[in-house]
Amino acid sequence: MKKIKISAIIFLFLGLSGCGELRYSEISPEAKNVHPRQIVLLPADVTAFPEAKGSVDRLFAEVLAERQWFTRISGGENTAAQLQKDEELRKAVSEYLVKLAKVKFSDPVLSSRIGVLTGAEAFLINRVDSWNYTVEDDKKLAKVGLSITMVEAKTGQILWNAAHNRVSDYLIVQPDLANMARGLIREMTDRMPH
Template identity: 45%
Template sequence: MSKKLRVLSFAMFLALFIFFTLSACGGIRYSQVSPSAGDFHPKTIGVLPVDVGTYGEARGVADQIISGILVEKGWFSDVASPERVRSQMAYNADLRKAVVDYLTKLKTVNFSDPELSKKIGEYYKIDAFLIVNVDFWNYTTQGKDKVAKVGFAAKLVDAETGKIMWEAGHHEVKDLKQNLEPNWQLFAKMSIFDEDFRFLMLPLPLTLNAEP
């Protein structure tokens, strides 16, 4: 089987897997793809440390989930994990400042600084980097039912130009039958593989693994 067919077969399997196995509800909260995304084919990617916000229990776990998926699926020739990103920032003050300044500008004035993104890309030798926020990671109630809720927001940045190639937000809600605690790591991983993240994560690097 050609690489192209293997990739397409995986996408079909994933769609069926999600349709038949996910008992959770939820969905896409927003989704936007850059018009130039079709010409963007990153071979290497970095994952900046996930911003867990007030959900401290997700710290570290979310990092492992996101980078683990990218490594496992083989969409990129190299994945700079959040641990690797964080470790190198600790020993390089200029790099640390570049990452912090970039994220601060993005968060406060919604500006993806091309000079800083290029510096980040050159240092880590990556074509793109992923910025992920945890929007939900908690228990809540819906009516009389106790539920677990997981949600992520993500941006994929072209390191060379600073352009945000896509951004999306997605969440899943799982009913807790008999008050059983969910496997948070598995639940979060499944939420990433729902409609939005499958659509956005697969097409960009798809041609890298496909034979002509």
């Protein structure tokens, strides 16, 4: 009987210790030596969930500003405006993202060019993985999922990758997805190197 109680306590402890972790988080060993002061957020990839456009960019910039880790933060909306005006930056970002997506290669030449053109020491690539209301097994759910990649501009070194999501059930009043995203971004950036 005593062994069963001890086993139950250990099982409970191990189960609870997993709570609060991100779905995925990987920090590069080199990240401990990199402390960027100026950071740029590329416009969030909202291809699958266009209704999140603008909200995610604004929320990332606001949460990072709250942290006071960086001397300059250029949000996704500002970067989008810069991309509209600057053909060289638009080409560098486009080529960089294609290489990263297609062959998983963080091109140091292109990342360095992005850093020079934006004045950033690091940049964040954000993607919206889910942003919707749905019904599963007769339960109404609100879902927000995000992925973040932090890249050192000078070297192209991927310092940090993270992905996480939040799901909230509701009966009548739908939870605000932007508020859910704000909490999710705070939780994720708690683990971001700086």
